[in-house]
Amino acid sequence: MKKHIITEALKSMINPSTTKYPKKPFKPPEGHRGAAEYDSDKCVGCGACSQVCPPEAITFTDTEKRHIKLNYGLCSFCGRCEEICPWEAIHLTDKFELAVLRHEDAETGVDVSFLECSECKKPFFPSPQMEASIEKVRDTLSKYEISENELISLISICPTCSFTVDKMPERRMFMRKLVE
């Protein structure tokens, strides 16, 4: 008599090996690389993720706002964006139920507001990134004998205007100081 077969059969009658997935939610194991998602509070819109993305799934378009788009149809779920993000704003979650019925829905993204140029009032640079950069240099400002507001007024000029405004000499002096 093949006892072990019968015991195995009885065991699997009580505790079947088939998953109960659609009825019970399934939690992927630790370290599973699921869909990447942005944290809109932390993202500064620097675009580092789009530069390192191997299949170029992350792109951004600049209009009134910077819209960073992650296309799941191109994403290979490698996690390079999570590795490289200096602000820890993108994370691979454990979501795997990504099936959609329309091609346009297979994406996620984040909107980042733009800083307006102080001369021409055109948006030109992500404002959270500017704030974060100033935050980084705040302690060393006294070394260059420049106040915070002065610095902001000097650098919040778009590249096109910076060649026309009369602040040009001041900016140049400041840049020279930085280099020295």
Next chain:
Amino acid sequence: MLKNLLSFARKKSPWVMHLPCGGCNGCDIEVVAALTPKYDVERFGVLQKGTPRHADVLLVTGIITHQIKDRLKRIYELTPEPKHVVAYGSCAIDGDIFQKAYGFAGPLDKVLPVSAYIPGCPPRPEALIDGLSKLLNKS
């Protein structure tokens, strides 16, 4: 009345044909894994068929290459109505890392009308179950 009955009956038995087109075969392994006792898609009436003439759903995995493009169209024409095409895996949807390869002949929805997209590289077998249930609840 008859139409409703037919669509109700079809929901219970979506026979699939698995079509590996190109790429790394990672998705193919996951599709086959979904048929094993562990995931057991047969409890939802999903049967794998070897010919498009018996299938309702075409499960396309991998990138669409120039070689497979015309054959894919022929297989689609062989499938009886009502038919659905499911793009399984990122490669079939947009090309993933192969998007600039010389053999890539465009995303699947430029070749065939696609009903559902399942992104992932590769998607889990649970994602296949999820995708099929979303597709069948729509139609």
